[in-house]
Structure formats: structure tokens, C-alpha cells
Amino acid sequence: MNNELLNELTFFVLAVFVGFEVISKVPTILHTPLMSGTNAIHGIILVGALLIAAGANSPVTIALGLVAVTLATTNVVGGFVVTDRMLEMFKGRQPAKAVAPKK
């Protein structure tokens, strides 16, 4: 096992624990937005798609690269935008909360 792989594995294991820890206390109403947010984050695959698309030099890699970049960009852009749209709805409630004590 070379050094780089060892580093990657360390990183991987630590990230697993962080991933569990960071969302351990999430209220039910945020489940969907949170899922949508993590969905956007795995759009990071665009980095990988760019790396293979940039060097494309055969019909096969060109086709793979084009589809991969298109799908990954859709994931990133759509993911963040749709999450924001959901959370925008929640924002409307903050002012309502402040005006609350009218009864």
C-alpha cells in the first residue's frame, strides 16, 4: 500500500465520522432540504467529469466525457437551486414568528 492510498483511506474514515456527527440532530422538517443539500454536494463529481472530459481524444472518451459533464453539471446546478427554493419557503416564517405575540 503506497503513501497516497494510505492518506486517502485516513481521510475517508475521518470523513465518515464527520458525516455522521454533523447531522445527528436534525429536526424532521429539515429532512428533505438536508437530503437535497447533500444531493447537491455530491455534484462534486463534476470535478471528476471535467478531468476526464478535458483530455478526451477518442470517440469513446469524447462521448463519455460529454455525457458525464452534462449529468454532473445538472446535479450541481439543479441540486443547489432546488434546495434554495425549498429553504426560501422556510424563510417566510421568520417574520411571522417575530410578529407572533399579537394574541
Place this chain on the structure above:
Amino acid sequence: MTILIALAYLVAAVLFILGLKQLSSPKGARNGNFTAALGMLIALGATLPLLHFTRAGIMITAIGIVIGAIVGTFGARLVRMTAIPQMVALFNGVGGGAAALVAVAELLKFQAHPPFSEALPSVLSIVIGSVSFAGSLVAFAKLQALMTGTPITYPGQQIVNAVLAALILGFAIAVLAIASIPFSFVTLMVLALILGVAFVLPIGGADMPVVISLLNACTGLAVAATGFTLNNFALIAAGTLVGASGSLLTKLMSDAMGRSLGNVLFGAFGQVHAGATAAAGGQSRSVRSASAEDLGTLLAYSQRVIIVPGYGLAVAQAQHAARELADVLERRGVDVEYAIHPVAGRMPGHMNVLLAEANVPYEQLKEMDQVNDDFKNADVALIVGANDVVNPAARSSPGSPIYGMPILNADQAKNIIFMKRSMRPGFAGIDNDLMFGPKTVMFFGDAKDSLTKLVAAVKAA
């Protein structure tokens, strides 16, 4: 340069973690999304110096980004609020597909016998990414009503799925051992796509949120695996974070439904259901129904009304009509609250989002634990397109597939108005005794039309 890039990736990873942290509390949620998006921009920017474009490469990159950005923006902007769950499924699926394709392209670089440390993660990414892609598309089709939302089962289904999984495992080992014939990747991918479809088919529409969340975690893992193939820390960090937090979220979601993840995934729902309906055997039971005028009067002279929204409200886009009814009632001095079951609608939080869109004040939205004791003091429980979440069978009949699921105590209210399009059972596919109860009045019709009629009736009362 490489050090700068590595540092930028580290910053991006930290931003992702902070973003997730903010996303899990209501106050910072929206900022959390921006934080994560900033992390994404930094990771993408840091990747630019690594790209050595061929002429074709720059073309396809530009075309891909433009198409993806247009589809993503318009898809996410134009979709109706009720259709957001399937949009998330779709965006998740394309991510899984991209991960699988990147892994294939990377493996193809090796003419023969890629080193094991490259081949293993690539194979994992191809399999998991393809399952996620195909499964997400089926989930999309189910939620978009392109196909039936009820579980699709056939004899020997578990065996077929097990054989598929075994075939994939066999092929994966073959690819790792003898390796690198392009055809072997293609076969592996096709098998994984079939497994993705076969895996989601037997799961009912009501359980789709849990499935989408699980597939979301899968895509994260596929991305992390691709990161090992490409030796790219940004992919490993972000992919692993999503894989881990997505798995936990999946568990939290099935907990909220009072079910185990295994129960959700492996078709137990569909199988128990046949027995439960047969046992209930109640096709011939009669229900009461009433006119809008009668119900309007009942509501207008109540002290306290609790509205229980469900998927029917979302389908009919009835959130504004519900708010209007609440407004006219409040003007007459009636106390109105909304009881939100954690899994009402198709996604946890679905109802909160819809009602917030209709500017329903935050204090009127009550979670199950807050509101359940209030039902016995309520004059009317107005059930708008919900079903399984108020089914007393969850408390009383151990043979029922939803037995043990926490439900709203709507049956304890003095009167129950059950608004539904028809007598058809809910997504769990079981009868609801509450509809036949002595205190229950059925009011059939599209939720929005019905609510509008009630508004007029209350005004006239």
C-alpha cells in the same frame, strides 16, 4: 501549485461540513446551502489548473456545462412545489450516472490490468453509481405518476434480485481478476442498471423519500470511490460526507415512519397487506357523507379546529384554499391549528414547505408530539387528503403493515371531517377504520374544490 490546489480542496471540504451543519438547523439552513455552494465553486476553480484541454475536450466541456446548467436551473426553478421530491430524485440519479461514467472512462485509460488500487474503486463506483441512476429514475417515474406508485411484485422477486446481485458480484470479481476488456465494464453497468430498477420496483410510492435518501447516500459513496480512482481528495471528502450523512438521514427518515429500514426496502409492506385487507373484509361497510353547507355550519360554530393535511392537499395544490378556510374561521373566532405528521405528504417537511408557501403562520403548524393531546379538545379534525397517518390500525391491529407507526390522534376529536377524492386506500394500501367511525363524515372531491366550497359555506353560515 499542487499544494495550492490541495489547500483549496481542504477549504472546500471544510465549507461542505459547515454547510451541512447549518443545513441541519432551521435558522441557518438557507445560508448552509450557500456555504456548500461556495465550497463547490472553490473546488471547481481549484480543478481548472489540472485540466489540460484537447480541442475536443474543451468543446465537450463547454457544451456539457451549458446544457447541464440550463437543464438544472430551469428544472429546479420551474418545477411545481409538489413535484420537488421527484426533482431531487432526478438530480440524484444524474449524479450517480456521472460517477459511473467517470469511473469507466478512467478504467479505459489502462490498456490491460489496471492496478488493483485503481480497479477496485472504479468497479465499486460503476456498480453503485449505476444502481443509483436507474433506481432514482424509477423513483422519479413513480412520484411523477409515469408509472403506478403501488409496489410491483411478482413471485420469486427476492430470488431474481439475489441472482442479479450475485451476477454483479461475479462479474466484478472477473473484471478485477482478468480485467480491462471494455465489454466487461459495459456488462457490469447493464447488470447494475437492471438491479437498480428491480430494487425500487417493489417499493411503494409512500416510501420513496426513504429510497431517494438511500440512493443519495449511494451516489455519495460512488463519488467517493471515483475519488480513490482519480486520487482526488475533493471527491473523496465530499462523496464520503454525503455517503455518511445520507445513510444516517435515511435511518432518521425511516425512524420517523416508525419502521425499520429493512422493512421499508424489502417489500414487507406489500406482502402483509394482502392478509390485512382480507382480515378486515369490510367492503360492505357504509360511510356517512354530508353536504358542504352542513359541514360549513359545523365548522363555523366550532371552538377549535385542527386541520390534518396530507398528500391529497399537495396534489390538489390546495394549500392556499386551506389557508383561506383557516382565515374565515379565525375571523369568526375559531381556533385553527395544523397537525403535521412527520411523514405527511411524500417527504418529511413536505407539508411545512407547502403551507409556508401559502403564508400559514409558523405558530399554527404543530408537530405530532405538540398537537396529539389537543385532539380530544378539538371540535373538528379536518383531514385534507391524509389517510395512513390517521389510521387507528397503527395503534390497534398488530397484523396491520403500519402497526406501530406513530399516528395523529384525529380519531379523538368530537367530529371528524374526512376529505378524500374517493374511498381508495392510501399508499400503505390498507383500509382506514376511521372512515367508518360513528363520528366521521366523508366529504368526497378534489381537496381544493372541497375546501373552496367549505369557505363559501362557512361565510354563508
